[in-house]
Amino acid sequence: MELARLAALLEPFLRRSADAGSAVDELSQGQLSSISIYIDVLLRWNAKINLTAIRYPEEIVSRHFGESLFAARHIFPQASVKANVIDIGSGAGFPGLPIKLWAPNIKLTLIESNNKKATFLREVIRLLALGNVEVFTGRAEVFSGAGDVVTLRAVERFDSALPIAVNLVKPGGTISLLIGEDQIASAKAFNHSVGWRTPLSLPNSQKRTLLLGTVNHLN
Secondary structure, X not given: OOHXXXXXXXXXXHEOOOOOOOOEXXXXXXXXXXHHHHHHHHHHHHOOOOOOOOOOHHHHHHHHHHHHHHHHHHHXXXXXXXXXXXXXXXXOOOOHHHHHHHOOOOEEEEEOOOHHHHHHHHHHHHHOOOOOEEXXXXXXXXXXXXXXXXXXXXXXXXXXXXXXXXXXEEEEEEEXXXXXXXXXXXXXXXXXXXXXXXXXXXXXXXXXXXXXXXXXXXX
């Protein structure tokens, strides 16, 4: 995909407010080139294994990369930050790998139990020459680490996945959820010490939202 078209598709997700005339956090040519390479690899692999049900490149940009970068900007307003990030149920790498492209100094762990998807993730990491990224091929409940930020997006059995995700967050760290608006109430009803922020509606969507919370473990 041409980089100019890629930048145009991502622009709504990079605006600093919902106002169409607001300032935009622009991506570098290097970041856009990495996203273009990523899309090409994703399309090739998706013909062999089911990485995403979305088949059209422009829709992939908006739904996968746009949403992920929207989350990245709100988690890390300063892209130079250093943090330990864990992405649960990474699948095709969203939102973890776009967050890494946005904030290259983070340490990223992608948790993906499917071996074929884990192999795909390692191939993307290799092709984009991303450092300080690990793929854990297993289930999140047996992962022994902890993160400053833990992300969860479009996972099955959300109600059972959320407690696992929260338990992997360091005290005072952030839980990031890219979910449907109908799941907000379920998240807020979760019986844990999580201080939820105001949900943020995703651009170009009436049903998708970003919900961030600060975790304060009681045990």
